Amino acid sequence: MTSPTSTSAGGRPVYLVDGARTPFIKARGKPGPFTPVDLAVQAGRALLMRHPLPDDAFDQVILGCVNVVASEMNPARIAALRLGLSETIPAFTMQINCGSGMQSVDTAYRYIREGRQDLILAGGAEALSHAPLMLTPAATRWLAELGLARSVGEKLKHLARFKPGYLKPVISLEQGLTDPVVELNMGQTAEVVANLFGISREQADDYAISSHLRLAKAQEEGWLDEEVVPLYAPDGKVYTFDDGVRPESTADKLAKLRPVFERPFGKVTAGNSSQITDGASWLMLASEEAVEKYNLTPKAVIKDSEWSGLEPEIMGLGPAVSAGRLALRNKMSLNDIDLLELNEAFAAQVLGCLAAWNDPDFCRAIFQRDQVLGEFDRDRLNIDGGAISLGHPVGTSGNRIVLHLMNALKREHKKRGIATQCIGGGQAGAMLIEVI
Numbered sequence: 405m406t407s408p409t410s411t412s413a414g415g416r417p418v419y420l421v422d423g424a425r426t427p428f429i430k431a432r433g434k435p436g437p438f439t440p441v442d443l444a445v446q447a448g449r450a451l452l453m454r455h456p457l458p459d460d461a462f463d464q465v466i467l468g469c470v471n472v473v474a475s476e477m478n479p480a481r482i483a484a485l486r487l488g489l490s491e492t493i494p495a496f497t498m499q500i501n502c503g504s505g506m507q508s509v510d511t512a513y514r515y516i517r518e519g520r521q522d523l524i525l526a527g528g529a530e531a532l533s534h535a536p537l538m539l540t541p542a543a544t545r546w547l548a549e550l551g552l553a554r555s556v557g558e559k560l561k562h563l564a565r566f567k568p569g570y571l572k573p574v575i576s577l578e579q580g581l582t583d584p585v586v587e588l589n590m591g592q593t594a595e596v597v598a599n600l601f602g603i604s605r606e607q608a609d610d611y612a613i614s615s616h617l618r619l620a621k622a623q624e625e626g627w628l629d630e631e632v633v634p635l636y637a638p639d640g641k642v643y644t645f646d647d648g649v650r651p652e653s654t655a656d657k658l659a660k661l662r663p664v665f666e667r668p669f670g671k672v673t674a675g676n677s678s679q680i681t682d683g684a685s686w687l688m689l690a691s692e693e694a695v696e697k698y699n700l701t702p703k704a705v706i707k708d709s710e711w712s713g714l715e716p717e718i719m720g721l722g723p724a725v726s727a728g729r730l731a732l733r734n735k736m737s738l739n740d741i742d743l744l745e746l747n748e749a750f751a752a753q754v755l756g757c758l759a760a761w762n763d764p765d766f767c768r769a770i771f772q773r774d775q776v777l778g779e780f781d782r783d784r785l786n787i788d789g790g791a792i793s794l795g796h797p798v799g800t801s802g803n804r805i806v807l808h809l810m811n812a813l814k815r816e817h818k819k820r821g822i823a824t825q826c827i828g829g830g831q832a833g834a835m836l837i838e839v840i
């Protein structure tokens with residue numbers, strides 16, 4: 405049995421036992437072979453095979469998912485039943501944009517910490533390739549009125565009112581990645597952050613290259629073998645690795661890409677943005693009682709977590725706020741964070757967060773202190789790449805970074821790490837974990 409390690413926030417210790425994820429598969433402009441539930445089931449099955457438990461062992465299943473597909477309402481419940489878990493186990497789906505997966509882990513953490521539950525399966529799933537094309541409200545109205553027309557004559561009259569513009573779809577992915585309050589898409593918010601902290605195109609591209617090289621090395625060395633489980637498609641194809649990786653990325657190649665979100669002078673390109681992908685991942689969280697009852701060997705303990713809000717235009721700076729507050733509350737300097745997983749929504753936004761920690765005005769405004777938090781050593785940041793190289797299936801990236809942080813801390817024989825991410829709409833989450 406592990407030695408009891410309480411959470412900094414008080415309450416019962418909460419253990420991270422293990423986790424698994426699918427490879428992240430690049431969305432290639434058409435629906436991929438897997439729905440969110442398909443992905444969640446394959447990742448979950450592999451994890452549960454590693455930990456054979458009675459079918460009613462879990463008290464709760466929680467799944468983050470941003471784009472739920474119409475045939476899978478409450479994917480958490482469908483995944484739980486398809487995984488063969490007892491129908492007596494409640495399951496719910498969470499949606500807080502890119503923070504959904506982290507929110508599911510944090511909710512599980514709080515349930516266990518407070519003594520409400522003992523063993524929870526928490527994760528996230530997203531199939532961005534399945535984000536639907538929809539009709540505009542005008543086209544929907546026209547179609548509905550056609551259905552309501554009573555006679556053939558009325559129908560023909562209505563048909564004559566058809567406008568070719570009705571065929572132009574609403575692309576839900578584009579709409580979903582746009583903040584409706586400030587009317588900026590996520591890439592444009594990254595441009596705002598880049599301008600605020602003077603992040604150059606070269607710096608953003610250089611960061612993106614290191615993301616690809618680090619992921620390629622991790623794949624080559626087999627460092628992801630425990631985490632990434634094979635994904636079997638109905639056509640017999642087997643996916644075994646995150647296929648967005650481009651180890652051939654060079655400064656010259658990236659420099660040739662045109663800015664996507666702010667033309668012609670923007671800094672954010674396809675090369676230094678997170679990729680649109682499909683994927684799922686789970687973590688198993690347990691109380692001390694569950695660890696003893698099922699003879700589990702946990703890898704880490706969750707110490708604390710922090711959520712924050714900020715102006716939606718600079719949502720990319722959220723991790724600097726949440727992770728900074730989390731570190732300070734736990735009396736840690738930046739040097740005490742052995743590894744930092746900061747979700748790579750955009751290179752400019754990751755670099756903006758690092759710059760913010762070194763900026764006197766930001767630190768005064770956010771942390772009410774005169775000294776800056778300082779420079780964060782890039783050798784301890786996203787050491788095996790991130791969403792730029794492996795992709796960002798938004799509903800699961802938040803728990804993916806907690807899972808990877810746990811495994812990377814173990815591998816590197818380090819102790820404490822923070823996983824943190826920005827969230828569209830101007831929010832951010834951060835979680836502090838400690839390996840056992």
Ligand SMILES: CC(=O)SCCNC(=O)CCNC(=O)[C@H](O)C(C)(C)COP(=O)(O)OP(=O)(O)OC[C@H]1O[C@@H](n2cnc3c(N)ncnc32)[C@H](O)[C@@H]1OP(=O)(O)O
Binds near residue numbers: 502616673675678828
């Ligand atoms: C809170 C948050 O987390 S906010 C973040 C939420 N997520 C997002 O906003 C998603 C951001 N990303 C995007 O929207 C998209 O990836 C975009 C619009 C930036 C780019 O989309 P796409 O054009 O489909 O990107 P794609 O990855 O296919 O790259 C396009 C081309 O750029 C080039 N390219 C991209 N990366 C590289 C690279 N590393 N090296 C060389 N060329 C590259 C290639 O020519 C590529 O085409 P190819 O794959 O056919 O060779």
